[in-house]
Amino acid sequence: MLDKILRFIITVLTVIAGLMTAKWISTSSFFASMVSNESLRIGFIDSGDTIATILIFIVGGISGGAVGFFLSPFFIKHLMKFTYWVESRLNKMPIYDVLAGSIGLAIGLIISNLIGSTFMHVPIIGNYIPGVSSIILGYLGMNIAINKREELFLMLVSLPWRGKEKEKDKSKDKIIEVEQYKILDTSVIIDGRIADICASGFVEGPLVVPVFVLEELQHIADSSDLLKRNRGRRGLDILNRMQKELALSVQINTSDFDDIAEVDSKLVKLAQVMKGKLVTNDYNLNKVAELQGVKVLNINELSNAVKPVVLPGEEMIVHVVKDGKELGQGIGYLDDGTMIVVDSGKKHIGDTIGVLVTSVLQTAAGRMIFAKPKAMEKGA
Structure with a gap:
């Protein structure tokens, strides 16, 4: 028909x-x-x-x-x-791209009509300029709007459509702060602790996984190196668990900044565009993001913050597993992974002994506890 x-x-x-x-x-x-x-x-x-x-x-x-x-x-x-x-x-195409392209095309055609009307009275070429300018400016408007779609929609959302929006109370500001986007990087996904933290309810709001992070995970999972392959597959399994088993709000963001090569730089740019927080355990990415005004949630810092406080003079039971770097030292670990350096502990390797804490050293990589064996005491 x-x-x-x-x-x-x-x-x-x-x-x-x-x-x-x-x-x-x-x-x-x-x-x-x-x-x-x-x-x-x-x-x-x-x-x-x-x-x-x-x-x-x-x-x-x-x-x-x-x-x-x-x-x-x-x-x-x-x-x-x-x-x-x-x-x-x-x-x-995502719906954001379609809407942004339509808006850009409309703006380009409006500008073309304004420019073309001024050349209508030019001999010979005056009748052709509006058509040519419509094609060029329409394409440019559509292409620029699609590339800048995130900035465009954020600008539209932030406009004061109503006077009441200018008088937001503090409680509403707090709600908005809680619902900020949390953008996950590759290292924190592979680490896996983010799933347990979200399941416990300490992290709220939508979690965002950029498409370039997914591509990096897939590349790692397809690596010929066994260790890298296992790490990549673990990251994909963590994401699958977060979406299906934990029923968390995990969104895949399709934005990709073609003019930026490094994944870390893309993450910082996306966090700036979305006005979200970057979740990572990468120390260098943490510092770079903070220098550019992006808020960072570092899983390692959270882990160190929730470890039990140990003060000099306290007693504890430690299983010495290996010798240390210095002569006569022994190394043991707490249940949370904190390393304990035991003076004169080398002779106690393989034994569980009582120790006395002498000092605690906090570093960017974690916490170290220095101790010495209790006199005349040894555990089995």
Whole structure:
């Protein structure tokens, strides 16, 4: 049914084109010089037209209609292919890209219309400038709007649409702060502790996984190195668990900054655009993000903050597992992974002994406890 309608429309258009061509021929000076008999006239034909003019109109209309009727299947076929191509491209694009492209195209065409109208009176090229400028500015507006879609929508959201929005109370500000986006980097996903932290309820709001982080995880999971492959697969399993088992709000962000090569730089840029917080356990990324004004949630810092406080003079039981760097030292670990350096503990390797804490050293990498064996005490 649609093919028949389109074929009818194309045929009508070609008939009109044929009549317009016949009109142009009938008013040409060449045709006027050949026709001298002006005695016969018909109502809808201009008063100066003759029988020859009428015949030209009939021939033009029939010729145009015939061309349109027989060539319309060819045009319809290619029109359908073009329509399906456009539809498939639009279906693959996120809705933000479609909306941003439409807004950019509209703005580009408006600017083109304003510019083109000033050149209308220029001889020869004046009639062509509006069409050319519409194509160029429409494409530029659409392309720029898609590339800057995040900034565009954030700008629209932040506009004071109502006067009441300017008088937000402190409680609402706190809610907004809680619901800030938490952007996960590759290291914190592979680490896995973020899943347990979110499950405990200490981290709220939507979690965002950028598409370039997913690509890096997939690249690591496909590595030929066994250790890297296991780490990458662990990260993918953690994400799957967070989405399905823990039912957390995990969003995949498709924004990719093609002009930036490094994944860490892309993460910082995305956090700036979304005004979110970056969740990581990468010390260097933490410092770079803070220098650029991005708030960071460091899992290692959280882990150190919740470890039990140990003061010099306290007693504890330690299992010495290996020797230390310095002569005679032994090394043990608490349940939370904190390393304990035991003076003169090398001779107690493999034993569980009571120790007395002498000092505690806090570093960026974690916490170290220095201790010495309790005199005349040894555990089994």
